[in-house]
Amino acid sequence: MGAYFMNEVRPIVAESVALPLLQDVDHRALVVDYNATTAHYPSDRTIIDLFHDQVMLSPDAEAIRFGDAMLTYRQLDERSNQMAAHLGSKGVGSGRIIVVFMEHSIEVVVAILGVLKAGAAYVPIDAATPKGRIATILKDISDGTGGQTPVAITQARLRSAIAPDLADI
Structure with a gap:
């Protein structure tokens, strides 16, 4: 049984590098939008x-x-x-x-x-x-x-x- 499981899992693990962990929408929300911390303020103010x-x-x-x-x-x-x-x-x-x-x-x-x-x-x-x-x-x-x-x-x-x-x- 263990050998069968390994035969089934091995191709998935070999290809796992290509599998995205997040959908594009989730990636944008978590990585891009969450880190958008730029704040604009008047350059003539200290x-x-x-x-x-x-x-x-x-x-x-x-x-x-x-x-x-x-x-x-x-x-x-x-x-x-x-x-x-x-x-x-x-x-x-x-x-x-x-x-x-x-x-x-x-x-x-x-x-x-x-x-x-x-x-x-x-x-x-x-x-x-x-x-x-x-x-x-x-x-x-x-x-x-x-x-x-x-x-x-x-x-x-x-x-x-x-x-x-x-x-x-």
């Missing part, structure tokens, strides 16, 4: 402009969640405004590059929005990045900004991993 629009539209809606922590759009806006004001008080503004060296958290988003609101640019560096790679990135930033000492936003527990090479803010 990320901060679009974020502000969302804050005005739904200030009390959940904006971000990480683990058990959550911020509404209003809270995220307020915290990123505080970050931008702090950066501005330290002389950070247009043309400055800020390193965001943090572990994954809500604070990363607060920092990035704060940097952008201050008019600066940011370079994200994951906390797990090897020290040699961090040193190379910091040197590239310094070389690209005419020798300016890079400025970083980091978490207190990570400060020793990056502090000797940075300006203090």
